[in-house]
Amino acid sequence: MTQEKIIVPANGYLMLFIFALILFGSIAAIILTKSPWFIISILSAIILAIGFVMVQPNGSRVLLLFGKYVGTINKNGFYWVNPFYSKKKISLRASNFDSERLKVNDKLGNPVMISTILVWRVENTYKAAFDVDNYENFVRVQTDAAVRKLASMYPYDNFADEGMDEDITLRSSVNEVSAALEKEIDERLSIAGIEVLEARIGYLAYAQEIANAMLKRQQATAIVAARHKIVEGAVSMVEMALEELGKKEIVDLDEERKAAMVSNLMVILCGDKDASPVVNAGTLNH
Structure with a gap:
């Protein structure tokens, strides 16, 4: 039998x-x-x-x-x-298992802290009783092993400076990562007659020794992205201003004055602080 x-x-x-x-x-x-x-x-x-x-x-x-x-x-x-x-x-009831937070390396080698939440139940009592020594301990050990393998397959996040363009990351691709984790755990636990009902990442963060550096890196990436949008919008606004001035013939600007105007507008639109206006009471040349 x-x-x-x-x-x-x-x-x-x-x-x-x-x-x-x-x-x-x-x-x-x-x-x-x-x-x-x-x-x-x-x-x-x-x-x-x-x-x-x-x-x-x-x-x-x-x-x-x-x-x-x-x-x-x-x-x-x-x-x-x-x-x-x-x-x-x-017992054939569904059981909930919250694993310990493990320190593992992601695909890029960055140490991360990760844990999983697993919902499982016994599907085959013969395998659970006789094919493994202790099926509850088997669930814990194999779940930890599956989480370590999964974390090494994907990066924590995408960073442009590393040339990474991963479609799936641990942080942003929750559904895809959970599906891959569930499949990996289900394959490991099938030997013990265990059915995996649900598996998902319960906790995910950079390890403490690199958390501050990675936070600064994420902030820098966000600032660069924001600056890129600001400059892109400022160029569009300056272009529109010059075009409207030329159409309505409000003022005739030579190339030097156009350059000065563009410079002033870019400083105003891209600056971190509000510009302080200076009223010119003389001529355009002074």
């Missing part, structure tokens, strides 16, 4: 009635007949009582007879089985 076998044992309430009948009947017979032979019947009833088993909803019992797998009860109820069966309880 290498696969799970679902069995439906005898009704526990019927066997409870037979147990009570034998037990109390034997006690009554001893009192009435004074015969010690009915003690054997009492011992038989006690042995029968060992076979009672109760299975709760989303629970199961794996049955063994002297080391041989007999089957699994996965339907809730009150049952009776062979008293010599050993009964191993395995």
Whole structure:
């Protein structure tokens, strides 16, 4: 037997009635007949009582007879089985596992802190009970291994100065990374009969030793991007101003004065602080 076998044992309430009948009947017979032979019947009833088993909803019992797998009860109820069966309880409920924060290197070699949240349940009781030593510990170890592998496959973020143009990153591609993580963990846990219901990144950040440097780097990248937009808009505004002045013939500017005007406008539009206007009370040449 290498696969799970679902069995439906005898009704526990019927066997409870037979147990009570034998037990109390034997006690009554001893009192009435004074015969010690009915003690054997009492011992038989006690042995029968060992076979009672109760299975709760989303629970199961794996049955063994002297080391041989007999089957699994996965339907809730009150049952009776062979008293010599050993009964191993395995929960079929969904379990939640929040891994520890691991320090791993991403695709670029940057140390990051990462953890995962995993929702899983036992799908095959035979594999969970006999193919691995401890299926709960197996889930923890293999999940950590899958997270380490996943973190090394993707960069934390994209940086233009490194020539990286990754479509998927740990920080921005949450859905894609979670799908890859779920697939990786599911492949690892299938040997233990574990079904992965959901897997996602629970915590993600740069390691403490590089966190400040990476924060400054992200801020610098954001500033450069903002400056690029500002300059792009300023050039467009200066171009529009010169074009409108030329169309309406408000003032006739030579190339030198156009250059001075462009310079002044660019300083005003691209400066960090508000410009202080200076009123020219003389001519255009002074």
